Amino acid sequence: MEAEAAVDYLVDERSKAQFDIDAMKIIWAGGKHEFEVSDRMARLVASDPVFRKDNRAILDRKELFKNTLRKAAHAWKRIIELRLSEQEASKLRFFVDEPAYTDLHWGMFIPVIKGQGTEEQRKKWLPMAYRMQIIGCYAQTELGHGSNVQGLETTATFDPELDEFVIHSPTLTSSKWWPGGLGRASTHAVVFARLITDGKDHGINGFIVQLRSLDDHLPLPGIIIGDIGMKFGNGAYNTMDNGFLRFDHVRIPRDQMLMRVKQVTREGKVVQSDVPWQLLYGTMVYVRQTIVADASCALSRAVCIATRYSAVRRQFGSQNGHETQVIDYRTQQSRLFPLLASAYAFRFVGEWLKWLYMDVTQRLQARDFSTLPEAHACTAGLKSLTTSVTADAIEECRKLCGGHGYLCSSGLPELFAVYVPACTYEGDNIVLLLQVARFLMKTVSQLGSGERPVGTTTYLLRLEHLLQCPCDVQGAEDWLKPDVVVQLFEARSARMTVACAKSLSKFSKPEDGFMDLSADLVSVATAHCQLIVVSKFVEKLQQDIPGEGVKQQLEALCSIYALSLLKKHLGDFLSTSCITSKQASLANDVLRSLYSQVRPNAIALVDAFNYTDHFLGSVLGRYDGNVYPKLYEEALKDPLNESVVPDGYHEYLQPVLKQRLRTARL
Ligand SMILES: CCCCCCCC/C=C\CCCCCCCCCC(=O)SCCNC(=O)CCNC(=O)[C@H](O)C(C)(C)COP(=O)(O)OP(=O)(O)OC[C@H]1O[C@@H](n2cnc3c(N)ncnc32)[C@H](O)[C@@H]1OP(=O)(O)O
Numbered sequence: 266m267e268a269e270a271a272v273d274y275l276v277d278e279r280s281k282a283q284f285d286i287d288a289m290k291i292i293w294a295g296g297k298h299e300f301e302v303s304d305r306m307a308r309l310v311a312s313d314p315v316f317r318k319d320n321r322a323i324l325d326r327k328e329l330f331k332n333t334l335r336k337a338a339h340a341w342k343r344i345i346e347l348r349l350s351e352q353e354a355s356k357l358r359f360f361v362d363e364p365a366y367t368d369l370h371w372g373m374f375i376p377v378i379k380g381q382g383t384e385e386q387r388k389k390w391l392p393m394a395y396r397m398q399i400i401g402c403y404a405q406t407e408l409g410h411g412s413n414v415q416g417l418e419t420t421a422t423f424d425p426e427l428d429e430f431v432i433h434s435p436t437l438t439s440s441k442w443w444p445g446g447l448g449r450a451s452t453h454a455v456v457f458a459r460l461i462t463d464g465k466d467h468g469i470n471g472f473i474v475q476l477r478s479l480d481d482h483l484p485l486p487g488i489i490i491g492d493i494g495m496k497f498g499n500g501a502y503n504t505m506d507n508g509f510l511r512f513d514h515v516r517i518p519r520d521q522m523l524m525r526v527k528q529v530t531r532e533g534k535v536v537q538s539d540v541p542w543q544l545l546y547g548t549m550v551y552v553r554q555t556i557v558a559d560a561s562c563a564l565s566r567a568v569c570i571a572t573r574y575s576a577v578r579r580q581f582g583s584q585n586g587h588e589t590q591v592i593d594y595r596t597q598q599s600r601l602f603p604l605l606a607s608a609y610a611f612r613f614v615g616e617w618l619k620w621l622y623m624d625v626t627q628r629l630q631a632r633d634f635s636t637l638p639e640a641h642a643c644t645a646g647l648k649s650l651t652t653s654v655t656a657d658a659i660e661e662c663r664k665l666c667g668g669h670g671y672l673c674s675s676g677l678p679e680l681f682a683v684y685v686p687a688c689t690y691e692g693d694n695i696v697l698l699l700q701v702a703r704f705l706m707k708t709v710s711q712l713g714s715g716e717r718p719v720g721t722t723t724y725l726l727r728l729e730h731l732l733q734c735p736c737d738v739q740g741a742e743d744w745l746k747p748d749v750v751v752q753l754f755e756a757r758s759a760r761m762t763v764a765c766a767k768s769l770s771k772f773s774k775p776e777d778g779f780m781d782l783s784a785d786l787v788s789v790a791t792a793h794c795q796l797i798v799v800s801k802f803v804e805k806l807q808q809d810i811p812g813e814g815v816k817q818q819l820e821a822l823c824s825i826y827a828l829s830l831l832k833k834h835l836g837d838f839l840s841t842s843c844i845t846s847k848q849a850s851l852a853n854d855v856l857r858s859l860y861s862q863v864r865p866n867a868i869a870l871v872d873a874f875n876y877t878d879h880f881l882g883s884v885l886g887r888y889d890g891n892v893y894p895k896l897y898e899e900a901l902k903d904p905l906n907e908s909v910v911p912d913g914y915h916e917y918l919q920p921v922l923k924q925r926l927r928t929a930r931l
């Protein structure tokens with residue numbers, strides 16, 4: 266009985282949708298072709314028993330890791346058998362949904378060789394890597410240094426006699442520590458080390474180093490290697506073999522130094538090519554961009570679970586003879602709908618960032634380096650913003666699901682445990698925001714010198730206007746005007762940037778100012794990044810959006826995204842006199858009415874993500890809403906329920922119970 270009622274809730278919900286959901290699915294996927302590929306790969310994975318993942322939380326580490334190896338090998342087999350394209354293969358790996366050494370092989374090892382290798386090096390190494398005849402990882406971080414890349418201690422000393430580099434770990438803290446895929450799977454690594462020639466330190470560079478034998482997988486001489494141990498959560502990121510690595514005078518040929526940025530000649534002379542040295546950090550820029558695109562996936566997944574469950578769950582009150590669906594509580598809406606809006610906002614900013622990255626890559630090939638600083642600032646800032654929001658949002662979605670959200674079968678604990686290191690890897694989020702702030706301070710300081718801000722900082726050209734323009738909101742409906750909202754976010758960011766630049770100018774040494782004002786600088790960078798997300802959402806809506814009612818839904822979500830940020834950061838907007846308290850109160854009224862507009866469409870808006878039940882991995886987020894019987898089913902699968910009387914009863918429970926009996930008689 267209850268099960269049928271639960272199913273009915275979602276059928277009814279779906280019938281209320283006021284837009285063309287198929288058209289929305291295509292918008293979300295990024296095009297018809299992308300939708301078709303994604304849909305096909307999701308189904309392929311969901312229907313293959315090798316890719317089952319409901320047992321991850323109960324497998325011990327060794328079984329878990331072996332299972333990951335099995336899945337990765339099976340995925341590779343299917344990719345070859347079905348002759349999948351690069352796009353299809355990467356979607357397939359995405360839907361397999363298990364962090365694995367292959368992420369680092371395809372996501373960092375191959376890109377670093379592509380980006381920092383010479384033509385010859387690419388020709389030699391990439392075909393082997395593409396065929397997976399070698400497996401590689403990205404070994405940059407050390408026990409003692411992660412954020413401070415210039416502080417790395419591993420050395421690569423040139424020996425001109427033998428035309429080789431000697432790779433060495435001189436201290437405990439110089440051990441490589443964290444690289445994914447290093448611990449057990451990789452045969453090779455790109456190792457970042459200090460380049461030393463003729464006793465002189467030339468800074469950091471990448472070197473291709475073989476770690477394990479291609480015959481028996483044993484570590485090569487001079488290589489000390491292993492896994493760094495269990496990480497946060499059961500299952501979760503423990504499918505990944507993050508590793509440690511020490512070198513004891515390991516020799517590699519000179520041509521295994523990646524030489525696009527710097528070269529070492531046969532005589533040991535270091536030649537700096539004309540590309541900016543920052544290209545050594547280029548792989549991080551690439552991965553940060555993919556992490557932004559990925560944030561909308563993790564966020565939408567959590568939101569999909571919380572939204573469907575909020576429609577199924579009833580608590581208190583009365584609606585046509587039933588208790589109230591928790592999604593109808595205003596408090597639930599005000600916590601959930603901004604996250605739904607953020608998922609769409611991050612999707613569109615991720616699309617744009619992909620374009621920006623492609624653009625900068627093409628320019629670099631044509632030796633135009635002018636947009637590199639902006640690309641660095643955008644990828645760093647948006648990586649930071651989107652991962653921090655997503656990690657917090659997954660936890661908020663868990664709370665939105667009440668007690669059942671805490672069960673592993675809700676899918677949310679594992680999603681959180683897997684996702685939360687995204688705030689740290691590929692650049693700690695605070696460290697990255699400080700890079701954005703540095704870029705903004707530099708941009709503002711150069712305004713007077715004729716240097717024109719580009720791309721996302723173009724608004725700073727209108728600085729004079731933005732520093733004093735009043736907010737154009739007279740009535741509530743004005744808050745729905747995109748140009749009013751964008752200008753407001755520009756004004757907030759410009760005013761905070763200028764205030765910080767003024768404070769900085771009071772320090773005789775800029776580094777002291779940066780240290781002292783770093784918390785304010787982080788707020789400035791956040792304001793700038795939020796402006797980027799708002800404006801890219803607005804730009805998306807200026808494009809042709811086909812499908813009945815689709816544009817209206819996206820407009821509502823865009824307004825919710827911007828106005829909920831305004832509410833959250835009201836202190837910024839009021840203290841910079843960007844708005845009045847009356848305008849803030851009108852914004853709050855508008856938000857409430859936007860929530861009412863989204864409410865009947867909420868289920869369809871999460872259905873548009875087109876996630877299979879396999880991918881969601883959540884009893885609470887099931888497409889059919891059949892939550893309660895399935896919660897029982899999952900509970901009964903737990904190993905604790907395998908016997909009626911638990912293991913340990915005779916040793917530990919019975920004696921206690923008996924003893925209590927005797928005490929009671931006394
Ligand atoms: C239940 C299952 C659920 C599944 C859910 C799915 C989840 C999966 C998610 C995602 C999939 C992706 C998989 C990812 C796997 C994990 C991979 C992790 C890998 C790593 O972590 S690799 C290591 C990364 N390490 C870092 O990021 C280190 C961070 N530090 C730095 O980047 C730098 O050291 C620094 C930038 C902080 C400072 O460097 P420094 O040399 O000291 O430079 P500065 O003096 O600050 O700046 C000098 C100058 O250079 C400019 N600049 C700095 N960086 C760059 C750059 N990258 N590009 C261009 N320019 C750069 C800087 O602005 C300065 O310019 P200026 O002189 O001011 O003009």
Ligand SMILES: Cc1cc2nc3c(=O)[nH]c(=O)nc-3n(C[C@H](O)[C@H](O)[C@H](O)COP(=O)(O)OP(=O)(O)OC[C@H]3O[C@@H](n4cnc5c(N)ncnc54)[C@H](O)[C@@H]3O)c2cc1C
Pocket residue numbers: 369403404405406409410411412413442443444445502507686689690691692693694695696699783
């Ligand atoms: C799951 C996972 C996977 C990883 N995979 C890889 C990999 O494949 N390859 C690889 O090379 N590395 C990898 N890493 C390492 C990762 O890139 C680093 O951990 C990350 O860059 C952060 O550096 P850190 O650990 O040195 O942090 P720290 O810099 O030590 O950070 C500690 C604290 O200090 C603060 N802090 C540091 N510097 C500053 C500053 N200048 N101003 C203000 N505050 C500051 C930070 O905000 C943070 O709160 C991985 C890490 C994790 C967790």
